[in-house]
Amino acid sequence: MFRRLRTKLTVLYAGLFGAALIVISVVVYASIAANARAVVRDELMSSGTVFDRVWSLRADELRGSASLLSRDFGFREAVASRDQATIRSALENLRVRLGIDMAFIMGVDGRITGQDPALLQGAEVRLMQAVEQDDNPSGVLMIGDTPYQATATPILSPTLVGWVVFASRLDAREMKSLERLSAIPLDAAVLGRDEKSRAWVAPPGVSGPAGGVVSRALVGEIDQAMAAKATEARDFRAPGGDALTLVKPLKAIGGDGPAALLLSYPMARAMAPYSPMLAIIVLTGAGGIAVLVIGSWILARSVTRPISVLDEAVQRLSRGENAAVEPTTTDELGRLATSFNAMASEIRERERRITHLALHDQETNLPNRLALDRAVEALAARTRRDGLKLAVLSLNVNRFTHVRGAIGYDLAGAMMGEIGQALQRLRPGDPVGRLANGVLAVAFAVREVDEARRIAGHLQHVLEAPVRLGAHAVDVSLTLGLAVYPDLVDDAALLINRASVAADQARDSHRSLVLFDAAAYGDPRAKLSLMSEMLGAITAGEIFIHLQPKFDLRLGRTTGAEALVRWRHPQRGMVMPDAFIPMAEETGHIRTLTEHVLSLAIAQQAALKAQGFDIALSVNMSGRLVGDAEFCEEALLLARQAKGELCLEVTETAVIADPERALENLERFADAGIKISIDDYGAGLSSLAYLKQMRAHELKIDKAFVIGMAEGQKDALLVRSTVDLAHSLGLKVTAEGVETAMVQALLTAMGCDLAQGYFIARPMTQGDLAAFLQRERDQAAGDAELQRARPQATGARSG
Secondary structure, eight states: OOSOHHHHHHHHHHHHHHHHHHHHHHHHHHHHHHHHHHHHHHHHHHHHHHHHHHHHHHHHHHHHHHHHHHHOHHHHHHHHHTOHHHHHHHHHHHHHHHTOSEEEEEETTOOEESSOHHHHTTHHHHHHHHHHHOSSOEEEEEETTEEEEEEEEEEESSSEEEEEEEEEEOSHHHHHHHHTTSSSOOEEEEEEEOTTTOOEEOOTTOOSTTSSSOOHHHHHHHHHHHHHTOOSOEEEEETTEEEEEEEEEEOBOTTOOOEEEEEEEEHHHHHGGGHHHHHHHHHHHHHHHHHHHHHHHHHHHHHHHHHHHHHHHHHHHHTTOOOOOOOOOSSHHHHHHHHHHHHHHHHHHHHHHHHHHHHBOTTTOOBOHHHHHHHHHHHHHHHHHHTOEEEEEEEEETTHHHHHHHHOHHHHHHHHHHHHHHHHHHSTTSOEEEEETTEEEEEEEESSHHHHHHHHHHHHHHHTSOEEETTEEEOOOEEEEEEEETTSOSOTTHHHHHHHHHHHHHHHTTOSEEEOOHHHHOOHHHHHHHHHHHHHHHHHTOEEEEEEEEEETTTTEEEEEEEEEEEEETTTEEEOHHHHHHHHHHHTTHHHHHHHHHHHHHHHHHHHHHTTOOOEEEEEOOTTTTTOHHHHHHHHHHHTTOSSOEEEEEEGGGGSSSHHHHHHHHHHHHHTTOEEEEEEETTSOOOHHHHHHSOOSEEEEOHHHHHGGGTOHHHHHHHHHHHHHHHHTTOEEEEEOOOSHHHHHHHHHHTOOEEESTTTOOOBOHHHHHHHHHHHHHHHHHHHHHHHHHHHHHHHHHO
């Protein structure tokens, strides 16, 4: 949050002081507010008592004046004789003398004299109800929205002829006179119930919480106080601020509900006298904080200045620059600066050693792959600038593993070091490094590829001289791979990999020097993409199988077929098996592909059987799967669904990697009734030992020997001997690559069991195979019919 310690210290000190000041201010304010609240509460209670007294005196005065008037003989005669002028004159004189707002006579029939009935707004009805219940009612009378303090006195002449009614308005003016009796400037209002809505209403012009429309909160406060018959002042949270209120219930006349006197005093008004004192406290606190901030800043700066110097030194040290701090004191900060200088010196030494270890091979002290990558990048930039080409040469020590096993790891490392040093002497200034145990590399600038070849040849000639290790000499043989930029790649760093690949290409082609062949290497990313697409193609049904018939030379008909995988790519068209099967083996996807082909073969075999064709189906199994126990389990589960004979074709070299497990799995297949065929016999390093151990049922002669049978006796002799050997071991023999009638005839004469090739039939779909088998069956039936017809024809001629 804080980027500087001095800022943090200043803010911390100022924050603590400010927090203490806030706590003090809150306590002072709370004390003042509590004291003001207590004073207001007491004043409200006193004002309530004064109002009770004033109300009582006013009621007595009205009642006495009305009683005096009602007993006056002349007035009673005027009322009895309905002398309107006398009545009005007497009422008006008394109203003016008493200072009241209304004075009128209400007859026993409810007729109003001395006042316009329209001004009463229906109040005469409630008066009539009141006098029927009480001969001398007194209290609050609501006339419209305005409350009146009213009293009614009966007129007897000698019987009851009416009532004298006096009413004094309890409006804002009257409330102001009441407010002036209080020691504090409180707000007073008499509230009454509206006749229709039964809501509390205040007279016009009243200020304070009751002014205007009585809020729902205030209505709730009045109702609670009335229900609880509260005699104490209560807190009220008005929209305009907190206030203390005192509600005193008043008697109402007639059908009106209860009336109430509301006394209120805003706390903001009570706290106003203390505002200057609070402002002084705030200003004093702000000044104290300002002084504290300035002092804290000065103090923190003196403390943090040495720390800032150390911080800058640490940043320089982190960037790899030399950093040292001059100690200026003898306290903890001075000792810290001395310790930092010692630490920085040790870090620089360790960094030098670590950098050397990170960029050099430990055995030979030659630059390693990382150092060579950086050097090649730098050299590539210079060669581009100078219009030259960059060549990287990979030098592989032949049979390095065997040499190391013979002379030991230490001497093998020393040998690589000697070769590397010799290479550095031959190419001074050019980057040299060790890529792997027996691999060195050097990069140099050339004008043409032929120049790079000549340099590589010269280096090979010089470096293949015996290397002396103490008293002994070790012969060295090298295989070189060359890559040149920009003829091959756009990224100079890839040249090292290309040079290593070129060395592998040289080793595979048994040559000592090879220039990287991009066409032979291909695009690994495209191959990886192809494998990813292959898995999707299996799900999408783009990978399917064709069936190539296997013709039984003894029976003269097709008895089996081999399932061959095909891939119809939506963009690339038909993808040849040689393009994706080897990659599937390398990436481990061959298991998924083989399981898919096996399931398709079993399904199509069942479909053919349903059409009346019972044939054996062969499926190729990669040598990488022969020792796979999980594949073995899955294949056995699939084989249980087969509706006919099933055969797995494997090469005899498939058991070389893990003979024990491979032979065990082949035994399990054989025990489950699955035939085992030894595929491509003779194409590789055929071993009679593995042929003896494998529990096989069929041997397939590679087409390379079968195709050449008609042209040379050697191939025919090899095929003949293979057929005899297989029969001696109890194996059937299938010949692949049968493409002519002569080859088929020779195989029949040799006793070969089955033939497979383009002369028999090309690979085809399941539907085409069914049609092929039906034609073969029809032809066999026709031949049989012809054979039966020949004896009959011979007998007829004899007759």
